[in-house]
Amino acid sequence: MRRSVLNVRLSIGTLALAAIAVVGIGLALYRFFSGIGAVSNLNQGYPWGFWIGADVLAGIALAAGGFVVAGLMHMFGGERYHPLVRPTILTAFLGYLLFVVALMVDLGRPWTIWHMIIYWHHESPMFEVGWCVMMYTTILFMEFLPVVFERFRLDRPYAIWMNAAPWVAIALLVLFTFAMTQSVVWVLAIAAVLIAFEWLIRLGIIHRDPRMPTMLLMAGIIFSTLHQSSLGSLFLMVPHKLNHIWYSPILPISFFVSAVAAGVAMVIVESTASAWYFGRKVEEELLKDVGHVLTWAIFFTLALRTTDLVLRGVGTELLVFNTPSIAFWIEALVGLIIPLALLLTPQFATSGRWLLIASLMVITGLVINRMNVAVVGITSTYGATYYPHWIEVAITSGIVAAGVLVYLVICSNFPVFAHEHRRPAETPELAAGLAAHA
Structure with a gap:
């Protein structure tokens, strides 16, 4: 079996994915040099088009498997689903990263995307979606870190991660609460509840998952649930279009429920x-x-x-x-x-x-x-029409192909699948860390 330097099996399929990715990424770079009008059919009547429907709305929903499996296995005791957890978390993590890349292509001024971090517009659904995606991507990164620790046998960082991850999750939830409400009362209330919950877990009163801090899983489910529904809220603002x-x-509820099924x-x-x-x-x-x-x-x-x-x-x-x-x-x-x-x-x-x-x-x-x-059901008040430009489709296809290739590279070089996992308490350092977390 012929393999590349990245330990990925070379086949017609992987070579085709690589070709699609190269073309798509090249066209994405062309978009930044020539402007969004040169690569899309977006107009005043349809400022949102194929990229929003496919990359944002559909892409985020298809990455919902991360919080669905986390809920099934870790929160509701479905231990038999454990072999699915790491591949699903990796899929969700890459899905959100690809969403960010695709969004940068779609934004008219992508260099201002960081403004939402310091300019808070509490009544904007897009502000809430942006913060949820930012927080949930961080959570997914943290949930995937054990794979990296096991790959390089970093037992001491693994133990530190097990102890620190719950407090990082609490900090993210508290920060998100303040960003959405700017209320000190709400911040203190949420912080008190979360800290009390974490201590109950550490005292053994509430079930603790030995593989993943429960608070980290809870934060992921909360952030993902919030923005899956908030994407539907965006379209509540256009009842006449x-x-x-x-x-x-109930469009937000419909978006959430359908995302669970797709996940x-x-x-x-x-x-x-x-x-x-x-x-x-x-x-x-x-x-x-x-x-x-x-x-x-x-x-x-x-x-x-x-x-x-x-x-x-x-x-x-x-x-x-x-x-x-x-x-x-x-x-x-x-x-x-x-x-x-x-x-x-x-x-x-x-x-x-x-x-x-x-x-x-x-x-x-x-x-x-x-x-x-995003497209078919929208009626433009300007009488404009919209059909996706072939470059729009090509860029999206390239981003997806690149994501699949990255997935294959990671799975080929890291212990993603269940039979490749090391025992959590394989070394004294890690055993001590798990004991401290307990």
């Missing part, structure tokens, strides 16, 4: 694809359990969307033969109805191949939904 099929007062689907796709690529055995029984979670997530999403459409009296608009209704039915059939039917059929639900197909359909439906909200 967004088609009634998608505009709803679970991404776990199945990532686990299956990585097993095939690295020649590992697919965790079929484990993924079937995840498939049950996916079934309930799809059912709840479909029930929520259907109830919302009926209560708002929008059902008749779905029977009109036009672009919005066609786009909705494609989204619903591909992302919800057909996958749910497959997963409710025993012969398909117990098949790893059909579980993968259903998961891919859920992911595709999520991307279509976000594109419908």
Whole structure:
């Protein structure tokens, strides 16, 4: 088997990914030299387009597997999901980093992105989203650090990390509270609750996960939950521009619920694809359990969307033969109805191949939904039209391809998969650190 200097298997697939990444990155650099107008069809009527729908709304939702698996395993006792945790955290971490890169391409003045750190606009959903992404990316980085420590056998830093990580998580939550409220009362209240909770964990009164500080996991779930829903809040500000099929007062809830379903689907796709690529055995029984979670997530999403459409009296608009209704039915059939039917059929639900197909359909439906909200469902007040420029698609494809290559490089050189993990208390230094955390 031929491998590169980065220990990645060289194949037609990896070479194709490299070519797509090079072209996409080259076009992204061209955008910074020539301006956003030279590489996109964005205009006054459509200042947001393909990049917002695909890179931001869909990309963030597809990275939701990080907090979903963290909740399933660490917070709700699903220990059998442990083999999925590190690959999922890595996928989420890279997903958020790619989101930041893509956002820099889309912003008209990307060099001002740091302004949100010091200029606080508390009533802006974008301010909250920006801070949540910044905080959650930090949390994901910290959650991935044990992989680095194990790779280089840094047992003393690992022990320090186990002790310090909960307090870093508390500091981030308190800082976020102050940034959102500017209220000393709220800051003191949140700090008191979190510190008390951490001490209860250390006293053994509350369950402590031996592999990952509970407070760090809680912070990740909180930040991810907040901004998944806040992305939907962005479109509550355009009730007269967004088609009634998608505009709803519960749009933030809908965004969150659909992100959970897509996050679970991404776990199945990532686990299956990585097993095939690295020649590992697919965790079929484990993924079937995840498939049950996916079934309930799809059912709840479909029930929520259907109830919302009926209560708002929008059902008749779905029977009109036009672009919005066609786009909705494609989204619903591909992302919800057909996958749910497959997963409710025993012969398909117990098949790893059909579980993968259903998961891919859920992911595709999520991307279509976000594109419908960001582009298809928007009516310009200027009478303008918008179709993605081929360079917009090429840049996004290049960023995604680069992310996949980085994932393969990291998995090839670091102990990401369960069979590669070292025992947590393998050395005296680490054992002492774990004992102190306990």
